[in-house]
Amino acid sequence: MALSGFDIDAPRWDQRTFMGRLWHFFSITDFRTALVSDTRLDEAKMLVHSCRAGTVPPGTSKEQLYYAKKLYDSAFHPDTGDRMNLIGRMSFQVPGGMAITGFMLQFYRTVPAVVFWQWVNQSFNALVNYTNRNAASPITPKQIGVAYITATSTALATAVGLNLYTKKAPPLVARWVPFAAVAAANCVNIPMMRQQEILNGIAVTDENGNKLGHSRNAAIKGITQVVISRITMAAPGMIILPIVMERLERYRFMQRITFLHGPLQVMMVGVFLVFMVPAACSLFPQRCSMAVSKLEPELRDSIVSQYGDSIRYIYFNKGL
Structure with a gap:
């Protein structure tokens, strides 16, 4: 053939x-x-x-x-063609995410454990966010450091604060604290790690890939979609699994094998992530589009002056 x-x-x-x-x-x-x-x-x-x-x-x-x-x-990165580091690839989300998330769900009772696992998780997320950024917008080491520290601090403040607040709450509520911390941190980590895109805009093209300029509005749309996808990716495992464990731990056989609760949660998180990683990435098209009418006035006017009404939508890589 x-x-x-x-x-x-x-x-x-x-x-x-x-x-x-x-x-x-x-x-x-x-x-x-x-x-x-x-x-x-x-x-x-x-x-x-x-x-x-x-x-x-x-x-x-x-x-x-x-x-x-x-x-x-x-x-390989879609913008640069360079081989991405292993831990930051989306194909590593299942083995990496299942281990970290499983232990976050298991070790949620004490403040030191919460601090350690939230720090590990945010370090992992920072690397994933940097690896899957829109590489057309470079970011400096200083900006990476600020993004990492800010996101980690947000996750720790949320997790520790809620952990202390829920001491007298039903046990199930305390089990949901890791998800609240992860969701809050994602809302900070991703925009901070990709701040150059928001400040300077990302490259936008016409339907045929011809570059038209840079748009901050396109960057905000793409990053917002990534934040929603990442939270969706974590939600089922971190919301449903605590309910499952809460009920399983009532059984005598589970009370005899407490040393296996951590590995068990890791495996169950893995089952969720096998399906949720691709499902969450699929919520929005990778090649994102936006109406020319929703661009910044200066870019919109530039496109209209050059192409008239022949271009109605622009396209860009939203990242993952």
Whole structure:
């Protein structure tokens, strides 16, 4: 089968629909790709670049090309093409997130435990947010440090404050404190880590990828969608699992194996995340759009003066 004209960048699934995006993110957030060696990832990148150049190696099948693109999308940044650090990849969200979230849900009773696990979680989130930023807007080490400290402080203040406040509340309420802290921190961590996009705008293009300028309004829309996605990603496991554990711990057999409660919660969080990571990433299109009428006046006027009414929507990478 001739594959010289194969468009490897054409979405395998319709990205205009939630189900199409879900299948796409099931593919690129597959935690098994986190185990693939750097050598194999670089080979996949070379194959993707060869296909883009129209020089597919003889004997290459379409499935091999799809798999190479899966590895490429899972490990290389869409803006820079550079290989992302392992821990920051979305494909590492399941193993990394299940361990940290499971222990946050298990060790919520004492202030030192709350402080430690919230710090670990925010360190992990900061790396994920930096890795999946819109790389067209560079951020300085100082800004990264401020974002990290601010988000961590927010999470700790929320977690410790609520932990003390809920001492006399029903046990289940106390179990939900980690989620409240995670949600609050996400509302700070992501905008702070991507503050350059809000301050200077992100690159926006027309439907064909031609650059039109930079928009702060587009950045705010993209970052807001990412915040909603991240909170949605964590919500089911961190809200439903405490209810499950609260009921299970009433049984005598669970009271005899308290040392297994932590590992059990880690595994159950993993089950949630296997589905919730791709589902949350699929809530909004990766290639986000915005009506020209909703852009800043100066950018909107510039586009209208050059193109008239021929361009009604602009497009940009919202990040993950």
